[in-house]
Amino acid sequence: MTLKNKLGITDEIELAHEKERISKLAALRIYRDGTLDSLAPGTFGALKAIDVALFGDIYDxxxxxxxVNLAKGNFRFASALYLESAISSIEAMSQDGFDQIVEKYVEMNIAHPFREGNGRSGRIWLDHIFRRELGLTVDWSRIGRDDYMLAMERSPIRDLEIKMELKQALSDDLQNVTLLARSVDASYSYEGYDAYRAEDLGPHSADGGNAR
Known part of the structure; x- marks a missing residue:
């Protein structure tokens, strides 16, 4: 059963494709139009703004x-009852260096504050912190899906693996449009969204993208 959406789509596959197309376009847009630059890095307000930008045209x-409570496999994310408190604690965490930034990201992933889109919004949120605090960006295409998923699964207990994966994927090429598109595609592929290539999407494809 599909989640209730603004598009009125009831077919799960059709919704997945439209969600990918619309939100990938939005992801590219917020990097290019200065939206991210206006957000305070590491705040929940920034994460919320990113999630709204990506999925606001799809979900109320x-x-x-x-x-509601969420789980993935045998792992249960933070209880909805304590989310507000958890978010406040995470916002207060240091982001003065690489290790602290990743630790903050891991905690926000455990919180999983939204009903949908936490992974995709969260990775942009993390990248925004790296850009503003360290002058670096994450090239997600350098982290394989299985490596990322396994590292994140283990991160609540041992965050060394996700730190190692992220450290080797950092780049100082902040203005590289090809790298950005490649990173968006890789990030989305972690969640199984790979029907479109970000570099093929643009204003001309607002009414129909180029599927693979």
Whole structure:
């Protein structure tokens, strides 16, 4: 059963494709139009704004703190009852260096504050912190899906693996459009969204992108 959406789509595959197309376009847009530059890095306000930008045209609940409990496999994310408190604690965490930034990211992933889109919004949120605090960006295409998923699965107990994966994927090429598109594609592929290539999407494809 599909989540209720603004597009009125009830077919799960059709919704997945439209969600990928629309939100990938939005992801590219917020990097290019200065939206990210206006956000305070590491804040929940920034994460919320990113989630709304990506999914606000799809879901009414985009950017809203979830009121239901979520789990992936055997792992249960933070209880909805304590989310507000958890988010406040995470916002207060240091982001003065690489290790601190990754630790903050891991905690926000455990919180999983939204009903949908936490991974995709969270990775942009992390990249925004790296850009503003360290002058670096994450080239997600340098981290394989299985490596990323396994590292994140283990991160609540041992964050060394995700730190190692991220450290080797950092780049100082902040203005590289090809790198950005490649990173968006890789980030989305972690969640199984790979019907479109970001570099093929643009204003000309607002009414129909180029599927692979």
């Amino acid at each position: 609940f985009a950017g809203k703190v979830r009121t």
